[in-house]
Amino acid sequence: xxxxxxxxxxxxxxxxxxxxxxxxxxxxxxxxxxxxxxxxxxxxxxxxxxxxxxxxxxxxxxxxxxxxxxxxxxxxxxxxxxxxxxxxxxxxxxxxxxxxxxxxxxxxxxxxxxxxxxxxxxxxxxxxxxxxxxxxxxxxxxxxxxxxxxxxxxxxxxxxxxxxxxxxxxxxxxxxxxxxxxxxxxxxxxxxxxxxxxxxxxxxxxxxxxxxxxxxxxxxxxxxxxxxxxxxxxxxxxxxxxxxxxxxxxxxxxxxxxxxxxxxxxxxxxxxxxxxxxxxxxxxxxxxxxxxxxxxxxxxxxxxxxxxxxxxxxxxxxxxxxxxxxxxxxxxxxxxxxxxxxxxxxxxxxxxxxxxxxxxxxxxxxxxxxxxxxxxxxxxxxxxxxxxxxxxxxxxxxxxxxxxxxxxxxxxxxxxxxxxxxxxxxxxxxxxxxxxxxxxxxxxxxxxxxxxxxxxxxxxxxxxxxxxxxxxxxxxxxxxxxxxxxxxxxxxxxxxxxxxxxxxxxxxxxxxxxxxxxxxxxxxxxxxxxxxxxxxxxxxxxxxxxxxxxxxxxxxxxxxxxxxxxxxxxxxxxxxxxxxxxxxxxxxxxxxxxxxxxxxxxxxxxxxxxxxxxxxxxxxxxxxxxxxxxxxxxxxx
Amino acid sequence: xxxxxxxxxxxxxxxxxxxxxxxxxxxxxxxxxxxxxxxxxxxxxxxxxxxxxxxxxxxxxxxxxxxxxxxxxxxxxxxxxxxxxxxxxx
Numbered sequence: 001x002x003x004x005x006x007x008x009x010x011x012x013x014x015x016x017x018x019x020x021x022x023x024x025x026x027x028x029x030x031x032x033x034x035x036x037x038x039x040x041x042x043x044x045x046x047x048x049x050x051x052x053x054x055x056x057x058x059x060x061x062x063x064x065x066x067x068x069x070x071x072x073x074x075x076x077x078x079x080x081x082x083x084x085x086x087x088x089x090x091x092x093x094x095x096x097x098x099x100x101x102x103x104x105x106x107x108x109x110x111x112x113x114x115x116x117x118x119x120x121x122x123x124x125x126x127x128x129x130x131x132x133x134x135x136x137x138x139x140x141x142x143x144x145x146x147x148x149x150x151x152x153x154x155x156x157x158x159x160x161x162x163x164x165x166x167x168x169x170x171x172x173x174x175x176x177x178x179x180x181x182x183x184x185x186x187x188x189x190x191x192x193x194x195x196x197x198x199x200x201x202x203x204x205x206x207x208x209x210x211x212x213x214x215x216x217x218x219x220x221x222x223x224x225x226x227x228x229x230x231x232x233x234x235x236x237x238x239x240x241x242x243x244x245x246x247x248x249x250x251x252x253x254x255x256x257x258x259x260x261x262x263x264x265x266x267x268x269x270x271x272x273x274x275x276x277x278x279x280x281x282x283x284x285x286x287x288x289x290x291x292x293x294x295x296x297x298x299x300x301x302x303x304x305x306x307x308x309x310x311x312x313x314x315x316x317x318x319x320x321x322x323x324x325x326x327x328x329x330x331x332x333x334x335x336x337x338x339x340x341x342x343x344x345x346x347x348x349x350x351x352x353x354x355x356x357x358x359x360x361x362x363x364x365x366x367x368x369x370x371x372x373x374x375x376x377x378x379x380x381x382x383x384x385x386x387x388x389x390x391x392x393x394x395x396x397x398x399x400x401x402x403x404x405x406x407x408x409x410x411x412x413x414x415x416x417x418x419x420x421x422x423x424x425x426x427x428x429x430x431x432x433x434x435x436x437x438x439x440x441x442x443x444x445x446x447x448x449x450x451x452x453x454x455x456x457x458x459x460x461x462x463x464x465x466x467x468x469x470x471x472x473x474x475x476x477x478x479x480x481x482x483x484x485x486x487x488x489x490x491x492x493x494x495x496x497x498x499x500x501x502x503x504x505x506x507x508x509x510x511x512x513x514x515x516x517x518x519x520x521x522x523x524x525x526x527x528x529x530x531x532x533x534x535x536x537x538x539x540x541x542x543x544x545x546x547x548x549x550x551x552x553x554x555x556x557x558x559x560x561x562x563x564x565x566x567x568x569x570x571x572x573x574x575x576x577x578x579x580x581x582x583x584x585x586x587x588x589x590x591x592x593x594x595x596x597x598x599x600x601x602x603x604x605x606x607x608x609x610x611x612x613x614x615x616x617x618x619x620x621x622x623x624x625x626x627x628x629x630x631x632x633x634x635x636x637x
Numbered sequence: 638x639x640x641x642x643x644x645x646x647x648x649x650x651x652x653x654x655x656x657x658x659x660x661x662x663x664x665x666x667x668x669x670x671x672x673x674x675x676x677x678x679x680x681x682x683x684x685x686x687x688x689x690x691x692x693x694x695x696x697x698x699x700x701x702x703x704x705x706x707x708x709x710x711x712x713x714x715x716x717x718x719x720x721x722x723x724x725x726x727x
Contacts, residue, residue: 075700075701075704078701078704079682079704081704081708082678082704082707082708085707085708085711086671086675086707086711088711089668089671089675089711089714090668092664092711092715092718093664093665093667093668093671093714093718094664094665094668097657097660097661097664101657318695318696318697321697321701322695322696322697325692325696325697325698325701356690356698357690359690359698359700359701360686360689360690360698360700361682361686361689361700362682362686370682370683370686371686378683378684381679381682381683382679382683385675385679386679389675409724412718412719412722413719415715416712416715416716416719419711419712419715420712423708423709423711423712426708427705427708427709430701430704557661
């Protein structure tokens with residue numbers, strides 16, 4: 001779909017960007033010392049840190065990805081909300097206090113606090129860099145992908161704009177400015193989503209959705225008998241043979257595609273054809289918005305409401321969910337047909353689905369196997385839920401936030417504030433996603449646009465604000481990731497591992513130069529990976545973080561015989577095994593290598609259920625084997 | 638006086654260790670409570686998916702109610718934890 005650029009969105013984004021840059025320059029003087037730069041001098045108030053946790057954690061994947069998945073598939077997107085929030089339990093009850101007590105600036109500090117081991121420093125720094133990199137790619141590619149529809153600039157410009165702003169934020173005042181950017185972003189996101197949710201409930205559900213100007217949205221035809229097809233049916237030849245579609249030539253010569261339904265009727269589809277010369281056609285016409293051209297139509301509406309009513313009027317939260325469950329909604333799915341002339345047609349077809357079906361796990365392709373009979377089919381789901389649960393408290397850019405506060409009590413308090421803000425936001429995601437699903441405004445080609453388009457269906461100003469906040473969302477998370485990665489290089493590797501002699505001033509300068517380098521790498525990654533579907537990389541980052549870092553953190557705290565060799569080995573084995581598993585999985589075969597996923601070597605895509613236990617086993621075995629040669633263990637922690 | 642200072646320091650150290658141990662035990666206990674709750678959700682989703690579609694509270698199905706509970710319960714457990722955690726004396 002071609003989206004109209006909102007100048008207001010650009011203006012609001014420029015205002016937000018100016019605000020955060022202004023704050024960063026103003027706070028620059030507080031980041032002159034190493035402690036000031038890496039940990040904001042431990043002076044951040046616990047409540048501010050709690051909201052900053054939300055700003056750090058609620059990435060574009062959380063905000064746009066989850067809303068989009070719920071809008072397209074229903075409850076399955078909400079499974080991510082549940083898993084992402086549940087992970088904070090590990091942070092609060094197991095990790096928060098000790099990580100604050102043991103560390104200074106980075107995750108490696110805490111792991112190495114009793115050992116002074118070069119192996120631990122190196123392993124933890126590498127793990128931080130790998131996890132941060134996997135997390136950075138989707139954020140930066142997401143910035144580029146959202147740049148055109150949201151603020152009207154090309155992909156690469158979007159990546160460079162975000163990269164430059166974030167790098168400036170980090171370089172000017174390190175963790176001080178990063179904290180305030182995350183605080184502003186977290187507050188804006190939660191308040192705005194709460195407000196829009198109230199509007200969704202106030203609007204209720206209708207079988208005739210309208211846009212913000214009050215025009216009724218177009219509704220694609222269904223249950224059309226063969227006699228009423230709008231033209232002559234072409235023979236099913238070539239790649240079209242045996243497919244559940246017919247091509248119909250209308251009076252104007254334009255070919256449209258209709259899907260055969262099981263009840264011998266036909267339903268209207270939308271098609272996007274990419275020819276071998278790169279030109280595109282929509283529904284048989286050149287893609288565009290001028291006369292003689294066509295664009296994909298917005299979709300998503302309730303086809304049947306309980307009691308056969310046309311509109312429900314305003315609903316409370318429980319009544320809204322109950323009404324969705326008892327309704328039928330027209331969802332859209334896609335299919336691809338490649339022809340001999342090198343053109344590929346993507347067919348978007350209607351799939352009326354009962355609320356009872358999509359409001360339970362297993363309605364999306366990602367989790368469909370959970371409804372299968374075989375135990376092995378369910379392992380992907382179980383493994384991903386485990387990775388989300390264990391991954392949160394192992395993400396380096398989250399852990400470093402604990403060093404910005406005063407003490408262990410503040411660590412607990414700020415985690416509780418973080419859980420409250422993040423939990424509230426995740427509750428809203430279900431209403432947001434379902435509101436988008438039934439708004440008549442969805443883009444069939446891009447689920448990530450669901451939340452902004454929902455806002456546009458309410459009014460243009462909300463779209464502008466939400467688009468600007470979506471872009472600001474990327475700033476908050478990326479600044480945290482750059483801080484974590486630059487801390488791993490400048491503090492863990494240069495200062496602690498290589499013992500480079502530097503006074504305080506030079507250490508801060510080295511950290512800033514490293515942040516600049518990481519920022520440039522982040523921009524390059526955002527441009528290099530622009531053609532890759534990168535949303536799944538966040539899930540991979542959780543798997544790698546959980547497999548590499550969690551066994552080391554937990555065993556350090558709870559097993560007195562843990563040795564430095566055990567910790568290093570667990571980090572390296574957990575990281576490499578989860579990385580190898582991911583690269584040999586069906587998901588990588590399909591989304592990265594464009595190979596047949598059935599040929600993948602590993603039996604399921606999400607490794608956590610295997611590689612987290614492997615990390616624990618390796619740590620125990622190596623620690624037991626190294627007890628006698630090295631007397632120093634984790635006792636006393 | 639020096640001996641007294643040392644004794645005070647040792648006593649403070651012991652007190653801190655006791656507080657850390659108490660808080661850790663409490664954290665682990667509440668963590669186990671949540672793990673059982675979360676595990677129940679995973680098991681029900683994987684091995685009895687039809688149960689998740691059944692109407693439960695106020696007509697809303699088990700999947701939605703359980704999902705919301707998994708998001709809200711951490712906050713309740715967090716308040717309990719904050720209430721029962723001990724602090725070291727300044």
